Amino acid sequence: MVTCDAILLGAGLGTRFAETTQGTQKDLPKQFHDLEGFPVLIHSLRSFLTLGLIRQFVIVVHPAYLNTTRELLKKYTTLLGNAFIKVIPGGSRRQDSSRIGLEFLELEDQPATRVIIHDA
Secondary structure (H helix, E strand, C coil), rough: CEEEEEEECCCCCCCCHHHHHCCCCCCCHHHHHHCEEEEHHHHHHHHHHHHEEEEEEEEEEEEHHHHHHHHHHHHHHHCCCCCCCEEECCCCCHHHHHHHHHHHHHHCCCCCCCCCEEEE
């Protein structure tokens, strides 16, 4: 079976999204907003987990939301099973965060051979 590593990009502050959701969690980027009972980030992770192909996840977030992301993952740990998830700070642009995620994976003992990059 082919395995992949996944980079989930969530380093943006969601300012355009916040303009359309005034009054509901407006201080949080969209990956933390609730969608049918779970934060968007958790939906993304669970979707990839159902594939059974992901070796590890690297979630790239804005430095201001590192702890928020880690706490969220702790809260939903039973839904995520034994998935290997790392949370790292991202860059100022999407391409910077993608590069940071790829460079992080290159430092692994067994570097990734296939990588999926997706929005958190």
